[in-house]
Amino acid sequence: MVLQTLDTLGPQHGYAIAARLEQVSSGALQVNMGTLYPALMRLEQRALIRGTWGTTEANRKARFYGLTAAGRRQLAKEKRAWEQMAGIIHTLLRGES
C-alpha cells in the first residue's frame, strides 16, 4: 500500500503517506507512527524505496520517500499476485453463494 501510494503521489514524507492511506480508505485504515516508520525503514533496507531529506511546501525539513526501480517492479509483482488472489477468492465466494 505504501508502495502504491508513493507510485501514485510520487515522493512523499511519512505523514503524507499516512494521511493518504487514511484518506483513500476513508478512515478505515489508521496508520500510526509505530507501524508506519519501521515499515518505511524496512522497505528502505530492502532497497524498494529511498529516503532523502528535503523541504515540504510549508518549508519544513522532512524525509521524503520515493520508489526505486526495484520498488516499482516489486509493486507490479505484488499487484499481480493480489489480483490473482482476489480473483480466486472472488470466484470462490461467488461459486459458493
Place this chain on the structure above:
Amino acid sequence: MRVLREWWQRFRSTLVPDRRDEDLEAELQLHLELVAEEARRRGDDPDDAVRVARLEAGGTAQAMEALRDQRGLLWLEDLVRDGQYGLRVLRRSPAFTTVAIVTLALGIGANAAIFHLIDALSLRSLPIANPQELAEIAADGIDGFGVNAGPNGRVTYPLWEQIQTHQRAFSGIFAWANAGLVLGRGAEAQRADGLWVSGDFFDVLGLVPARGRLFVSSDDSPACGASVAVVSYDFWQASLGGSESVVGSTLTIVSQPFTVVGVAPAEFTGLEVGRGFDVALPLCIGVRSSGDAQRRDLWWLRVMGRLAPGQTRETADAHLNALSPGILDATIPEGYSADLTERYRSFRFGALPVGRGVSRLRQTHSTSLSLLLGLTGLVLLITCGNLATLMLARAGAREREIAMRVALGAPRRRLVSMMVVESLLVAVTGAAVAVPIAVASARSLIAFLDNADNPIHLTVAADWRLIAFITAAAALTTVLFGLVPALRVSLVDPIAATRQTSRGLTVDRHRARLRRALVAGEIALSLVLVVSAALFVRSFRNLSTVDLGFDPDGLIVASFFDLGGYPPPERRLAFREELTSGIRSTPGVTSVAASTHIPLAGDTWSHFFRLPDDADAKNRVARFAYVGPAYFGTLRIPLLAGRVFDEHDRATSRRVLVVNDAFVRQHLRGTNAIGTRVRTSAEAGYPEATYEIVGVVGSTKYATLRDEDCLCDAGRDAMPPIAYVPIAQDPNPTSFVYFIARASGSAPALTTALKRRFESVNPGVGVQVVELAPRLGSLLTTERALAWLAGAFGVLAIVLVVVGLYGVIAYLAVSRRSEIGIRLALGSTRTRIVRLVLRDSLVLLAVGSIIGIPLAAAALRSAGTLLFGISATDLPTLAGATILLAAAGAFAAGLPAWRAALLPPMAAIRDEPESMWRSARVVVQRVVRDLKTGDERVGAGTLTNDVAGAIHRADSFAEAVQVALDTLRERVGARRILLLEKTGDEYRGPECAIPASGMLINRLTHYPHPLPLTPGDVHAWRQWAREFRPERLAEIETLDGAGVRIAVPLRTSHELVAVLLLAGPESREAFTAAEIQLLSGAAGVFALLIENARLNKRDLEQEKVRRDLSLAAEVQKRLLPIELPTAESAEFSAASLPARSIGGDYYDFLSVGDRRIGIALADVSGKGIAAALIMSVVQASLRIIASDGDVSLPRLAARMNEFLYRTTPGNKYATFFYAQLDGERRQLRYVNAGHNPPMLVRAGRTDGGNDVHELTVGGAVVGMLPGLTYEEATVDLCAGDVLLAFTDGVTEAHNPDDAEFGEERLKALIRKASHLPAHEIAACVSTALKDWIRDAEQFDDLTFVVMKVR
C-alpha cells in the same frame, strides 16, 4: 533476496549507523507537528490531536524503539555493547586481566605447541597425490633378522627384485633407502642425508619437479649409465644458493661426480616425517658401488607402491601373501642354520598403510609427546579452574551491580552473555598471544630434542590446524572458566543480594561451594602433575646416574670411512693395525682398542648359541662384540676371573671368549665359567663356531641406557649378557670397526689432535672423531626434556594450587569474619581460629588428594615405558608428592587463616569498621615503608609503628586518634598538637576553631605539604590583616595564641578534612626537614582515619535510625487493638492509615465492666521513636487508670496529664479524647483533652443543618503542664447515632495539589454515610481519604474511630 538485503543493511547499520537517533526522532517529531497542523486546520484542538497521534503510536519512545529494532540487529548491538562493557571492565582491573591473559596464553600456547609437534609427526599426511593409495610392502617379524642396515631396512635387494617382477596389485612400486653420503672432497667434505631411490620413486608418488626433472625409470636401469641426482628444495636453497643454474651442475658425492637433473618440490621432504633429505640418487648406483648391497641377508630397502585401480589394501595384502612363498624360496640366504632358514621361509609379505609417512621420530617421541600433551592439558585445566575462581570472586564483588541489573529487568540471558563475552575477550586475547608462544615453544622443543644422532627436520609455522586448535582451546577455556561462574552469578537473587552486606553468608555459600569444588579439582589435577614431575625427575636422575659398568669420561671414538681411498679387503687388517698404532702413538692417548661395537650407540649384534649341556635345540641368545685386546683396559671394565685377550689370540689360534658377569649369571647360573664351551649358530658370513670362555669381566650396558631389549630382566641395574670375541677372530674381517681411545688429558684437545692427524694422511679416507661422554648425554635428550617440562609443570601446578587455595581460603575467612570475631570475643585463642580456618583447606586438600592419587596412578600408568628405574605407582613418590602439595597448600591457606586470627575482635564483629581499620593499617604500612628511607634520627619508622600499634589497641576511633596525636607530638617534639576537623564552615578542634574561608585554610587548600609558620610570617599576616582585612584578625590571633609553628593539611581525595596544627618544638627554632617529612607522611594516616570515622558515623547513624524506626513501627502496631469490641448497644470500627514515617496516633477500646466500653483516641505530638514511646506511655497509663471503671472522666484525664508530664520532656504532649459508652443508659460520657472535636451525627435529624455535634468539652492537652483540671460532658444517645473521632491527620490529609481534606468535607461525608453500619462507614471514610490523597505524601498518620448506636 530482498530479505537478505534487508539483513545485510541491518547488519551494516549496526556497525555503522547510517541514521542516527536524532534523525529518526526528527522524522517522528515532524509527523506529530503535521498531525497538529491538520487538526488546527480542521478546527480541532491541536493538543488533543497530537495526544491522539501519540497514543496511537504508543508514544514517540515506543515508535523510536520499534525503529531502532528495525534499523539494526539488536543482538549484534548487544554483543558489541557487551564487548565494549567487557573491555571497560577488564581495563579497570589490569592486574586481573594481565594475569588471566598471560596464564591462558601460556596454557594454550604450551598445549598448542605440543599439539603442533604431534600434528607434524603423526597427523599430517604426506604432501603427495592421493596418499591413501600408498602402501608399504613388508613382512612381519623381519626386525632383527639377518643384518639390518639402518632403521628403515625392511627388504633385501633380491627380494625387491622379486617383488617388482611378480606383484600385480600395484600400479607402480618403488624402493628407497636412507644413504649417509659425503659431499665434496677432502677437507671440504661434508655429510649429507641422501636417499637411494628406484627409478619410479617420484613418478609413483606423483611429484612435480620444482626445477628441471625428477628421475624416470631409465635413470635406474640395470645398466645404470648416467650419474644423476635430484636435490631437495631445502638443500637447493640452503646449500646451493637457490641458483637457477642448478640443473646441469655437478655435485661430488662420495668422490664421484653427479649431475643435478632437478629439484624436488618444496613441500616434499622425504617419506620419513621429521627427517629431511638433501640428495636423492638412483638406487642402481648404490647397488653398483657396494658389493654388499645385493646380499640376501642385508635388509636395507623399503618398498612401497601405489595400489592399482580396483585394488584395496586388503586385496593387495592377500595378493602379496600369496606371492610370498615363491619370492622367499627364490632368495634364501646362504649360510643360515636350518631353523633360521625355516623362519625366513615363513615370512609373509603384506600391504601396510603408509599415507602418513614413515617416522622413527613418531615412534620414539609419540609417547612422550602424548604425555606432554596430557600434562599441558592438565595445566590448562588448572589454569581454567583458577580463572574460574577468580571470576567467581570478581562476580561476587560485582554481585550488587548484577543484582541491580536483575532488579532493573535485565534478562539473565543478557547477564550471562555479558559475562561470557568478558571471558571471551580474555580467552581471545590469550589465544592471540598463544600463537607466537606456541610456535616458539614448538621450535625450542624441537631444538631441545634435536641432536646429531637423531636429527629432526620439522617445519613449524602457524598453519590453519594450529590456529584451529588454539581457537578450539580458547572456546573450551571460555566455557570452562567463564560460563560456569556466569551462570552461577546470573542466578543471584536480587533482593537478597542488594540487602546483604559483606557479613551475609546465604548467597555466598553456593558460590563458596563451587569454588571449593573447583579448588579440590585443581588439587587433584595438580597432584597428577606433581607426581609426574617427581617421577620424571627421579627417572632422569636414575638414568643419568645409572651404573654403566665402564668409565665413559675421557673416551674418544674414531672411525674411518671410505671416500674412495680405502684399501682393498685383503689389506684391511693391516690397515686396521696401522691405524691402531697410529692412534696409540698420538700424544695424549693412554690406550686404544679396535671394536665392532661402541657401547650405548644403539646398535646391537646378537648371536644365537648353545651351551654343551643344552640337550634340546633351544637357542640361547647374547650380545656379541668383537674387540681388540686393550678394550677392557681402555673402557676400564674390571676383570673378574680368568684373563682378557692378548696378542696371542690370533685368527688362527684357539677361539676364545670373554663373557660378562651377567652372561655368567643368566646362562651359567653362576658356576665357574672359565673353560665352558659356547657354540654359535650359523648365519650368513658367520659359520658355526665353538668358543671357550677364558675370562669373566664386569657387566656393562650395551646398546642403550635402558636396554629394554637387553635379553634380561629389565630394571635399573639390568645388564645384558655380553660375549666378547677377539677382533682378530672376527669371521668377517672386513667389518667396519671403530677405535676407542682413552685420553690421558683433555678429551676435546685430543679429539682435535686426532682429527688433524688423520685428516691429512689420506684424502680418500674420511675421519670422524667424537668424544663418547657428550654423546651419552644426548641419549637422554628426551628424558631430560621430559624431566624439565614435567618438573616445570609440577612447579606451575603447585603455584596455581597455592594461588587458588589462598584465594578460596581468604575468601572464606573474610566471609566468616563476624563469626571469628565472636569466637575471639568469647575467648577462643588465635591458634584455635587458625585451626578452624585451616580445617577448610585441609578438607579441600584431603578431598583433592583422595581423588588425585588414583587419578595420578591411572594417568601415569601409560607413561611407565618412559620411566626408568621407577614404577609409575611408586609409593614413596606418590606420598612425597602428596605431602609436598599438601605442605604448599597448607602454607597458602595458613596466611589468610593467620590474618583472620589477627583481627581485633570488635573490628571483626562490626565488620564495616574493619575495612577502615584495615585500610588505615595499609596506609600506615605504606608510610612506614616510605619513611624507612627517611631520616632515622626522628625514628620515623618507629613512630608510625607506634601509631599503628596505638590504633590497633584503641577501643574507639576518638581514642585512636588521640593516641596517634600524642605519639606524633612526642616524636616531633612539639609543645602542643591540635587537630581541627572540618565541621560546617569552620575547622574546629577541642580548643579552638578557624574559619574554613580563612587565610590558613585558603593557603592549605592549594599547598599540599605541611606549611611552616614563622613568627615573622604571623607578624606579617597580622599587619596585612589589620590594614586590609580586619575580619581576619581573630583567626590570626587564634593561631598566634596557640603558638602554631606548622600547619599540616589532612586531605582525602576530594577535600581537606582537617588541619593539624603544631606548636613549635620545645628547645628549637623550627622543625627539621625530616620532621616535616614525617608530618607529611603521618597526614595521610590521619586524613584516612578521620574520613573513615566520619563516613562510618554517618552510615551507622542512618542504619540505627532505620532500625529504630522499623522497631518502633512494630511496637506501635502491636499497641493498637486487634479486635473490635462487641456490644449490644453499639457497633464499632476503627482504621489507621500509617504515614511514611512513624507517628504517634493511638486508639483503643476498653471494656470497663457493666456493659460499659471505653473509647480512646490520642495523638502524641511529634513523630519518630519519641512519639511512639510516649504513645506507649499513654496506652499503659490509660489502661491502668481506666481499669477502675468508676473513675470519673475528669479525674482520669487529670491523672493521665500527671503521668505524661512526669514521664516525658516538657515539649512533648498529647491530645486525647476519651469516651465511655454506658450501654444500659444509652449515654456517652466523654472528656476531650485538646483533641480535634469528634463528630456526633444524631439520627433522624438528617434534614436539619445542625445535625452534627462537636464534642468539645474537656480541657487542655495532656502532658504539657502539671495540675490541669478537666470537665466531662454527657450525651444521651438514640439508635442510629454515629460518633466519629479522628486525629488531625484526617482533616489535614493533603491531596497532590496540597489542599486539605478539611472538616467540612468530613462532615458532609459522615452525614451522607451515617445510615450505614459502622464498618461500612469506616470503609467509606477510608476510601474517601485514599481517593483524596492519591499519591501525595502524608506526614501524619490518619486514624479514626467510628461508633454507631444500635
